[in-house]
Amino acid sequence: MLAIRLVSGPTRLDTLVLPIRPVGPGEGPDAPAALVTTASPPSGEVLAEAEALLPAARLTGRAGELREHLRPGATPQRLVLLGVGEGDERGWRAAGAALARAARDETHITVMLPGDASTALRGLTEGLLLGSYRFRMTEAGGAPALADVDVVVADPDALAPTLTAARTTAEMTRLARDLTNTPSSLKNPQWFVEQIATAVAGQPDLRLRVREPDELTAEGFGGILAVGQGSASGPRLVELDWHPADARTHVVLVGKGITFDTGGISIKPVPAMKLMRKDMAGAAAVLAATLGAAALRLPVRITTLAPLAENMVSGSAFRPGDIVRHYGGLTSETTNSDAEGRLVLADAMAYAVQELAPDLLVDLATLTGANAVALGKRHGALYSENDQLAADLLAAIDAAGEAAWRMPLPADYVEYLGSELADLHSSPASGAGSVTAALFLREFTGDLRDRWVHVDMSAPSWSEEDDAELTRGATGWGVRGLLRWLPTLG
Incomplete structure (x- = not known):
């Protein structure tokens, strides 16, 4: 993983x-970008060269735009102009991901940040x-060469907590991606337990x-046992x-952990x-958070x-039409075993x-394909009866660069849950x-009904392509949002 170090001035060039931004509204869509004023300005020669490159290269400063300029025999040898958009955290996050991909063959880079650098540094x-993340079970192709990034800021000590928070968030998101990307030929319930036990070891x-x-x-x-009873790997x-x-607040996080889902006897088609x-x-998201x-x-x-649990097809699998007795007695x-x-x-x-008497209850689950039908591939579907709780969690998810949309819990749909x-x-x-599905889960929230949030995050849990900080495969969705929301509860 990349080593990111805060420095007050360049130590190796x-x-x-250098970050660049759009000139501003009213300048026209083809207006050249402008250099962002940094805490430690580059030399006059480099500054003049960068300013001359902007119109010649027709750079706009949009987030993630990048242009490399070679300078043989000079210092620095390479000059990179990096678009950060409007300079908000989302723009800097996209810029960081683009830089990680473009500089994967470098060993060391130096990035200049503006004087007020907290937002820029986190993004x-x-x-x-996250943009440099790769999951491979082969050595073919090799790992990226980029190992060290110096980030030049005005006051490294003051920004150290911001760097720690950002690095921890990214590391935990990478952990959730690793857990999710791992093939189910390795990943059964016991394997998952072992990974978490290893991560927890030594933390008293x-x-x-x-x-x-x-x-x-x-x-x-009874629900966990029913789903897992068809597998040779027990739940x-x-x-x-x-x-x-x-701690003054107690929150319970629940995460769905089906390590492979065939659909059971209601078997899925191969593409699904x-x-x-x-x-x-x-489960990966809540444990990593x-x-x-x-x-x-x-x-x-x-x-x-x-x-x-593994939801498998076998002679011992639970059947469509079975009655399940859940913890506490509800049946x-x-x-549909899927x-x-x-x-x-x-x-x-x-x-x-x-048994736990929490103040708040939040569950995250890759629960339904209907999530993607309603909201597409980028948004989780958030359900809650508590307006403030929903708003707070949605705000945290958005600030973290993830996305969710609040969905209704219609009273007249409850009748669909009736059974003879x-x-x-x-x-x-x-x-x-x-x-x-959300209404069904609500029946198990008891007196926490008005302090519960359900997030159906099936669609955004996976990306089919590299896009900004997302890489193809598991996204680790939910870790970043939770780690923005949890500090607000202290």
């Missing part, structure tokens, strides 16, 4: 990066670390408990607790099944629950409400799949 750091303020199948049976986690329930002494290693992206909160010493108690009828995520989430949420055989129907054929 082989490749120098640039996250962009560099984090408490990890793992319930195995016998314990799940004894305690009545698990991970409970990870971060409990700092100064081929990426189902990503069906545990919600909790590790990040502990690393940053956030003063909020977080209990994270990750119900883990559900399912006529609607499995809500069954494991229901158990974890009921347990959280009845059980308390609830878990997979009604209503045509509003994401909405009815």
Whole structure:
């Protein structure tokens, strides 16, 4: 991973990066860009050369625009002009990602930042670390050469906490991507447990408990057991607790952890099944965010629950029409074994409400294809009855560079959950799949109904291409938003 260092002046000038911005409104779409005034200006010769390049190269300064100029025999040897758009965090994040990709064959670069650099530093750091992410299970092609980035700022000491927050956020997002990208030939529930145990090892303020199948049976986690019973790899329930002494708020995070989803007996077609290693992206996100909160010493108690199971086809798999008895006693009828995520989430949420007494409950899940039908590939679907809670979490998600849209919980759709055989129907054929899934989960929130948020993040959990800080494959969606929101609860 890249080493990013704050310095008050250039210490090594082989490749120098200068930020540029659009000139401003009223100048026309083809107006040349302008150099951003940096805390440590480059030499007069370099400054004059950069200013001459702007109109000649027809640069506009849009975020992520990049032009390299070679200077043989001079210092620096390479001059890079990097567009940062309007200079907000999103623009700097896109710029950092573009720079990471363009400079992958360099070993060291120096980036000049403006005097008021907190926003720029956070965006640039996250962009560099996320844009340079690669997941490969082969050595072919080699790793990027770029290893060191010096960032020139006016006061390195004052900006050190910003760098730490950005780096931790990016590292935890990369962890969630790694967990999600890993093929399911390796990734079963026990493998997932081992990865989390390794990450937690040596951190005394984090408490990890793992319930195995016998314990799940004894305690009545019928939804997790039903979904996992068709697999040779038994289900698990991970409970990870971060409990700092100064915490005033307790939030429970729940993440869907289906390590592979065939659809069960209601088997998926091949095109829909081929990426189902990503069906545990919600669990990866909430666990990585909790590790990040502990690393940053956030003063909020977080209990994270990750119900883990493989939804497989076998003679022991649960059947359409089965009745599932969930933790706490509620029963559900399912006529579609591919609607499995809500069954494991229901158990974890009921347990959280009845046993952990949190102040807030948030679940993240790659729950429905209807999420993408409603909102496309970039937005998660957010559900909550609490206007302020929804607004706060949406604001944090947006500030982090992710995206979500609040969806309704219509009262007249509740009738779709009716069952003649059980308390609830878990997979009604209503045509509003994401909405009815949220309404089903709401039935397990008890007296936390007005302090609960559900995010269906199936669509944005995966990217088909490199785009700004996203790389092709798992996005780690949710980690960044949670790590912006959690500090506001302290």
